[in-house]
Amino acid sequence: MYATSYHRASSVEDAVRLRARNEEGRYLSGGMTLISTMKQRLAAPSDLIDLRHIPALRGISIDGRKVTIGAATPHADVAASRELRALCPAICELAGHIGDPHVRHMGTIGGSIANNDPAADYPAAVLGLGATVATDRRSIAADAFFTGLFEIALEEGEMVTAVTFEAPEKAGYAKFNNPASRFAMTGVFVAKTASGVRVAVTGAGSDGVFRHAGFEQALASNWSADALNGVSVDASRLLSDLHANAEYRANLVKVMAKRAVAAAG
Amino acid sequence: MTKVTLTVNGRTVSGDCEDRTLLVHFIREKLGLTGTHVGCDTTQCGACVIHMDGCSVKSCSILAVQASGSTITTIEGLAGQGELHPVQAAFKEHHGLQCGFCTPGMVMTAVDMINREGGKLTEEKVRAGLEGNICRCTGYHNIVKAILAADAEMASGRQAAE
Numbered sequence: 001m002y003a004t005s006y007h008r009a010s011s012v013e014d015a016v017r018l019r020a021r022n023e024e025g026r027y028l029s030g031g032m033t034l035i036s037t038m039k040q041r042l043a044a045p046s047d048l049i050d051l052r053h054i055p056a057l058r059g060i061s062i063d064g065r066k067v068t069i070g071a072a073t074p075h076a077d078v079a080a081s082r083e084l085r086a087l088c089p090a091i092c093e094l095a096g097h098i099g100d101p102h103v104r105h106m107g108t109i110g111g112s113i114a115n116n117d118p119a120a121d122y123p124a125a126v127l128g129l130g131a132t133v134a135t136d137r138r139s140i141a142a143d144a145f146f147t148g149l150f151e152i153a154l155e156e157g158e159m160v161t162a163v164t165f166e167a168p169e170k171a172g173y174a175k176f177n178n179p180a181s182r183f184a185m186t187g188v189f190v191a192k193t194a195s196g197v198r199v200a201v202t203g204a205g206s207d208g209v210f211r212h213a214g215f216e217q218a219l220a221s222n223w224s225a226d227a228l229n230g231v232s233v234d235a236s237r238l239l240s241d242l243h244a245n246a247e248y249r250a251n252l253v254k255v256m257a258k259r260a261v262a263a264a265g
Numbered sequence: 266m267t268k269v270t271l272t273v274n275g276r277t278v279s280g281d282c283e284d285r286t287l288l289v290h291f292i293r294e295k296l297g298l299t300g301t302h303v304g305c306d307t308t309q310c311g312a313c314v315i316h317m318d319g320c321s322v323k324s325c326s327i328l329a330v331q332a333s334g335s336t337i338t339t340i341e342g343l344a345g346q347g348e349l350h351p352v353q354a355a356f357k358e359h360h361g362l363q364c365g366f367c368t369p370g371m372v373m374t375a376v377d378m379i380n381r382e383g384g385k386l387t388e389e390k391v392r393a394g395l396e397g398n399i400c401r402c403t404g405y406h407n408i409v410k411a412i413l414a415a416d417a418e419m420a421s422g423r424q425a426a427e
Binding site: 001002003004005006008028031032035036038039040048050052076099100101102103105106182 | 267283284285287306307308311314317320321322323325326327328330331374377378394396397398
């Protein structure tokens with residue numbers, strides 16, 4: 001790892017101030033991607049601004065059917081929240097299958113979506129639920145937040161502070177793990193929300209997480225796995241790598257979508 | 266250099282290190298606690314698992330400065346007064362190791378599992394809980410057996426105490 005300077009932020013304002021002072025700095029949440037990347041010398045931030053000790057960023061709050069998850073809330077806390085499970089079990093299930101138990105104790109929802117790894121699970125939930133991403137300066141709809149491979153709509157120095165969504169009527173997530181890395185080779189999140197059916201696909205798109213309009217239309221008129229039988233998945237914008245080519249992933253998208261609908265009930 | 270202060274296995278310890286120093290290196294090299302192992306460079310193997318503030322974590326993927334102020338338990342902190350921790354005893358009894366390199370991480374992971382779901386572990390839960398720990402020798406079978414035996418033993422101990 002290249003040398004770096006560590007700063008522990010005590011508040012959101014403190015973090016933003018520290019970040020502004022260090023042009024080549026990065027925010028550090030759970031570090032489950034960033035530290036590994038730095039170990040491999042694929043990232044070399046001059047400064048790290050640790051967000052893990054900011055109380056305001058941590059925790060799950062529920063107001064009626066409105067759910068707010070603080071950006072620095074670890075996956076294990078989301079997986080274990082009984083209140084959240086009662087409203088939206090799908091996101092708890094998803095969080096409980098990210099990485100491994102040790103990663104889930106450190107990794108956070110804010111870190112995951114800010115990184116927007118094309119094989120990460122949370123982007124599918126945030127996009128599938130039509131969530132809103134709160135930052136230190138504004139709110140961004142999930143549809144506008146994820147802009148490409150490891151790309152998001154944040155400005156320089158902007159920081160994710162929370163993810164908010166209305167609990168869906170139904171939701172489910174299914175993923176096909178890469179047998180070695182256990183990352184999602186394809187994962188599909190389906191949700192029946194107040195504003196319609198949403199289907200978000202991770203692990204498969206060459207531009208990262210994406211919605212599938214064909215699946216959404218089919219499920220809006222008939223919420224059942226069978227409704228997806230006749231809907232095709234265009235392989236031309238899917239990832240091809242040594243683990244699975246685009247055609248294989250196109251098939252996985254459909255199979256996982258069906259499993260997600262079945263899981264949602 | 267930054268001063269890092271930790272409570273490790275019940276003792277408060279301090280040491281200076283570079284900000285880029287990984288917690289596992291701080292534990293092994295500054296504190297001389299070499300039971301925590303480094304098995305890979307990619308955050309996958311789990312040989313470095315310790316407990317930080319009551320949660321199992323991979324100490325190879327955390328900077329020592331990130332951990333400063335926290336309470337740490339390493340494999341050296343499990344056994345009390347010359348007696349093995351029930352999980353350690355079960356690994357010995359059920360031959361839950363061969364070369365032993367992954368064992369500290371396996372044991373720390375098992376203790377975390379039992380702390381969270383003691384008395385309710387099943388083979389399926391144990392196997393899922395070992396997702397982040399790789400063993401190249403045993404095929405996991407005896408590790409799973411040892412963890413289930415330790416869980417049962419500790420649960421009956423808790424019942425007897427009640």
